[in-house]
Structure formats: structure tokens, C-alpha cells
Amino acid sequence: MTGNKEVITGSDFKRMVSGAYSEFLLEYETINEMKGAGHRPGTHVLRTMGAAVMPLRDVKDDSIGGLARRVASGAIFGARGNAGVVLAQMFRGLGKGLSGKYNATSSEFGKAFQYGILYAQRVIPGEKERPIITLAKAVAKGAYHAVRDNKPISEILEAAIETGEKELAKIGLEDAGARIMFTFLKGCLKGLDGNFVSPAVSLSLGLEAQQPGMPDPRNDVVRPYCVRFTVGNPKVDMQAFKEQLNEYSSFVLVQPKGRGIAVHLHTDHPGKVIEQSVGWGAIKDVHVTNMSETHELSPHGALIPVAMLAVAENKVQAREMQESGINIIVSGSVDDGPSVAELVSAAHSDFADTYLMISWSRDFWLVFQQAKRLVGSRVELVLCEDKNQQARAVKAFDPSKTAKENASAMTRAAEKE
Structure with missing residues (x-):
């Protein structure tokens, strides 16, 4: 199709985001049962979507670039779990591609979608060709060809979905990450067409029809x-x-x-x-x-040079961590992971000049890494795989050393059997 004059407005974008959230409301429990993206990836991605949609509830901005930036900010800062971080990067790419635009052509929006897919692909651990990586490459390729042919945005989304489905059919495997990407794309398409019914969120983002047990997005509002x-x-x-x-x-x-x-x-x-x-x-x-963008964290009257920060899933673990010398405790578990916002906000507390963020589960790794990307050199990471590794790492902490020196020594200690 040539000569396409379609324009995507801020209202269209709102419907797409609302449609994606609606689709995750319908799919998150199924995604929770799938492997490939950590514990309860459906819940984590739904709560990340909640943080993304809430800035739209009373916004006065009608520009697609401004709305995309707000949604990206909410998603990046409110991301939970590895799955949530990957989804947030899709919104980050969309925001980058639509920056400064009041409306967008189909081609511009399609290119922004390509940005989102590529940003998401970058943060996915690539030690092996997982279904989500295979899918991301195929979806990006399908979107590229549709954008090049100057097709309407609905056809760009359809082409991306179709190409991804064909590629997954070849390998015969779908994991949670792949289902999340399909759910996102299909939800955006339904939202654009107005062809969806949400159990909790209408096109105006009303929240009155909350179902028991369903995460309430009002609990995931971020203050970035x-x-x-x-x-x-x-x-x-x-x-x-x-x-x-x-x-x-x-x-x-x-x-x-x-x-x-x-x-x-x-x-x-x-x-x-x-x-x-x-x-x-x-x-x-x-x-x-x-704070949802990369920034320098300047100390203001810090009490100590280096502080340790870790995640506790209950009061008993929190008390044990405090007794071992950990200074800052953030609440969370593999089923209900901490958000990027909670980690970054803790580092903004002025308690210390620098921070060591210590993780005891792989389910936290991408969240911790995203927090460090935002805050920079004043945060160092010690990424452990279990609580025993974390305990060995904490024992190796030396308050006379810098955060960077401690991170290196603590990582070595954690890896020793």
C-alpha cells in the first residue's frame, strides 16, 4: 500500500495502551503458569502495565509524544520482575520513537514499535536462543517490511504478529516471554480498533469494576x-x-x-x-x-559512605538481614517482586554516599540492573542466585572499602561453595 496518509493521535495511543492492559488482565493468570520468565511473570507484567496506564487517568496532554513519554516513565519506574523490565523497555522504545510529536504517521509509529522491540530484546539475557529472542527478531522483521511498504499501523501490527506466529510454529515452543509479547501486540491492535472489553479498565480508564484477587493499578502508581x-x-x-x-x-x-x-x-x-x-x-x-531516566545521584548530607540494600520477603528475613549488617530493606519476594521505583527511591534517601544492592534471586536481576542504569555510578550490584550466596556476600562486606571494591569482593565470596 502506498500513499498512506493515516495519522495516529494521542487518543489512539491511549486506546492502544488501554487495550494492552485489558489483554493482560485476561491473560496474566495463564502467563503465570508458563515457564521462561521467572516466578509469576503474568502478575509482574500486569503490575508493570498498571504503573504505565495510571499516568493517563487525568493527564491534560493530547500529544502522542507526551503521552508515550509519560507511559514509558511509569513503566520503567514501576517495572517488576524480569518480565516487567522487558515490557518497560518496549514502552521506552515507543517513547523514544514518538518523542516531540503531536501526532504520528503510520510509518513513524511503526518505526517506534521497532524501537520498542529492539530495546526489549537488548535486556533479555542472550546466553541461548530462547523463544522470546526468536520471536523478537521475527516480530521486528515483520514490522520492518510493513513499515517499508507504508502500511497502516493496524496492518503493521498484524504483520508483526503473523511473522512472529510463523516463527514460533517452526520451533514448536512458546514460553512466558513469547506469550507476553504476543499479548502486548494483540492488545494494542484491539485497543486501536476499539475491539476489546476490559474487566477493570474502560477506554476512559475507569477502575470501578475491580475483580477480587486482581492487582489494582492504583497500588502501582509511581512518583518518578x-x-x-x-x-x-x-x-x-x-x-x-x-x-x-x-x-x-x-x-x-x-x-x-x-x-x-x-x-x-x-x-x-x-x-x-x-x-x-x-x-x-x-x-x-x-x-x-x-528518576525514571538516567541521572546522576548527588549525595546530600549522607550519614555513611557505603550502605547495603537488599530485598526481604517477610519480617523474619528482614530482621536477619538487619542483624547481618544490611542497612536498607525493601519488601518483596519472587512472587511479588520489588519495583525499580522502590530501589531507586531508596538510593535517593540520602542515607549513604553509595549503595550496594544485593539480590538473592535471579527474578530480581533485571530489576536491579535497570535501577543501576538509572542511578549510575553511586550504585553497585551484587547479583546472587540464592539466599546462601547472599549471606556469604554480606559477610565479605568491608565498610572501609568503596562500593565498587566491595561489589567485586562480595561477588567472589558469593560464588565460593
Whole structure:
């Protein structure tokens, strides 16, 4: 097809994302039973989708580029489990391809989809040709040919799905990762056509029809903006001010600073936070960091040089970790993994100059790696395969050494039998 003049709008994009979420609502329990993407990959990917769709519920932006950026930010920061990280990278590629556009042509949107598939493929461990890698290559190829032929976006999606299905038929194997990619593509196609019925999310992203046991996306809202500023009024009632800021924030620190107060918080509405604050005194030294993008984490009055951070699945394990010297505990398990947001937010707490993030399960590895990609050199990783390895690693910690030196020594200790 040549001369295609189709335009994809922000409203079209909203329907596609809503359609994808709807499809995962229908498929996540089936995906949970499949192998190839860790424990309960369906739940992890559904919660990642929840973090992605929630920024759309009250957004005023109509541009496809702006909406794609918001969705990507929510997915990247709210990603859970290895499956969630891979899905988030698809949204990251979409956001990159649509950046700065109010509307997009089919060709532009198709190329953005190719970006998403390639970004997802990059983070998948490639030690062997798994079904998801085979599928990703085939889907990218199918999308490429359809984009080159200037086909409408619905036909680009159909071509990607058809090519992927043919390739999987050749190898005769579908794992959880492959099913997740198919579910995403088919959901986007249904959303674009308006041909779907969601058990929990309508086209307007209403959330009233929640089913028992189904993850509620309202619990997965992320606050990706780190905001710091000072208020030039030493007479501020800090407790009342903090309570007001809590309305739009997940973390708030208010403390005296010179002839005023310093504020450090994490929010999804930086503009509303500043607007709330102007009545308390003169606002200055405002710094806003999008924590879902790669950024430098600057220390502000850290208490110790190096802190250890780990994931605990219950109070008993948390207490044991604290007794072993681990400083920061994030709640999570292989069935209910921690989000990237929880790890990055912990590193933004100003507790230490640098952080050692220690994992005791492969199910956390991609989440930890994504957190490090966002925060950079102030975080080092010690990726263990089980709790015994983690215990050996923690015993090797030396507070007199740097985070990088400790990461190397602790990794060696973990690998010793």
C-alpha cells in the first residue's frame, strides 16, 4: 500500500495502551503458569502495565509524544520482575520513537514499535536462543517490511504478529516471554480498533469494576520526580507543611536549613507540589529530577559512605538481614517482586554516599540492573542466585572499602561453595 496518509493521535495511543492492559488482565493468570520468565511473570507484567496506564487517568496532554513519554516513565519506574523490565523497555522504545510529536504517521509509529522491540530484546539475557529472542527478531522483521511498504499501523501490527506466529510454529515452543509479547501486540491492535472489553479498565480508564484477587493499578502508581527546593521562611509549621505535601508525594523530608527550610520529596505532580508550597514562603533553588531516566545521584548530607540494600520477603528475613549488617530493606519476594521505583527511591534517601544492592534471586536481576542504569555510578550490584550466596556476600562486606571494591569482593565470596 502506498500513499498512506493515516495519522495516529494521542487518543489512539491511549486506546492502544488501554487495550494492552485489558489483554493482560485476561491473560496474566495463564502467563503465570508458563515457564521462561521467572516466578509469576503474568502478575509482574500486569503490575508493570498498571504503573504505565495510571499516568493517563487525568493527564491534560493530547500529544502522542507526551503521552508515550509519560507511559514509558511509569513503566520503567514501576517495572517488576524480569518480565516487567522487558515490557518497560518496549514502552521506552515507543517513547523514544514518538518523542516531540503531536501526532504520528503510520510509518513513524511503526518505526517506534521497532524501537520498542529492539530495546526489549537488548535486556533479555542472550546466553541461548530462547523463544522470546526468536520471536523478537521475527516480530521486528515483520514490522520492518510493513513499515517499508507504508502500511497502516493496524496492518503493521498484524504483520508483526503473523511473522512472529510463523516463527514460533517452526520451533514448536512458546514460553512466558513469547506469550507476553504476543499479548502486548494483540492488545494494542484491539485497543486501536476499539475491539476489546476490559474487566477493570474502560477506554476512559475507569477502575470501578475491580475483580477480587486482581492487582489494582492504583497500588502501582509511581512518583518518578525527585523535587528539591528551599522555602525562605523559618517560621513554617514543618509538620503541617509536610502533611500537605504528602497528598501528592510518596516520600517527604522537610528540615531546617539556614533561614528557611529544605524540602526533598518524590512525586508524580511536581507542578502541583510547587504550587502548594508558594504560600508558605519564597521558593528558591528548585531542582527537579526524573528518576525514571538516567541521572546522576548527588549525595546530600549522607550519614555513611557505603550502605547495603537488599530485598526481604517477610519480617523474619528482614530482621536477619538487619542483624547481618544490611542497612536498607525493601519488601518483596519472587512472587511479588520489588519495583525499580522502590530501589531507586531508596538510593535517593540520602542515607549513604553509595549503595550496594544485593539480590538473592535471579527474578530480581533485571530489576536491579535497570535501577543501576538509572542511578549510575553511586550504585553497585551484587547479583546472587540464592539466599546462601547472599549471606556469604554480606559477610565479605568491608565498610572501609568503596562500593565498587566491595561489589567485586562480595561477588567472589558469593560464588565460593
